[in-house]
Amino acid sequence: MANIKILVGTVYGNAQDVAEMCRENLVAAGHEVSLLRQATIDEVVVDETEILLVCTSTTGQGEIPDSLLLLYCQLQDKQPDLKHVKYGLISLGDSSYDTYAEAGWLMDELFQKMEMQRIGEPLLIDACETLTPNEPAENWLVGWADSIASK
Ligand SMILES: Cc1cc2nc3c(=O)[nH]c(=O)nc-3n(C[C@H](O)[C@H](O)[C@H](O)COP(=O)(O)O)c2cc1C
DSSP states (O other): OOEEEEEEEOSSSHHHHHHHHHHHHHHHTTOEEEEEESOOHHHHSSTTOOEEEEEEEOBTTTBOOHHHHHHHHHHHHHOOOOTTOEEEEEEEEOTTSTTTTHHHHHHHHHHHHTTOEEOSOOEEEETTTOSOTHHHHHHHHHHHHHHHHTO
16 A cells, blocks of 8 residues: 655645545545645655645646645755656646646646656546536546556
């Protein structure tokens, strides 16, 4: 079973709700899970970190919400060695914006640059298509949790 840290980027609470559902289901599957809102580099760059699950919305014009921005800037700045850490990505957005789900892609781009290994395909949740983001997230999480188990 893995040590998983869920990194939450939210403005209005949708991504937080999705993150809490993920935490409950992953804990039920036997993982050790912490949910970090306003995460800092010191909470992430610790020996026990094995897997990160980014769960973020996009705000402004393609921006990362404040609750995740500090970590993004710190990682971008310091580029610590997290090559051994794997990650997954849930990105909430609204496809009526040109900058659809951009915050998730910014996190993905940074993690790829840091040579971290992504588990599974990113999940994009479009506010134009669903008012209940937990539903697609719960389905996606089943496959993601299986992928963790087989790593
Ligand atoms: C002011 C504002 C700006 C937004 N900007 C974007 C954007 O640039 N790209 C995008 O894909 N979605 C954008 N969205 C949509 C949100 O990402 C989406 O509604 C999401 O579900 C909100 O999640 P949250 O409650 O966790 O913040 C924006 C929403 C608002 C209200």
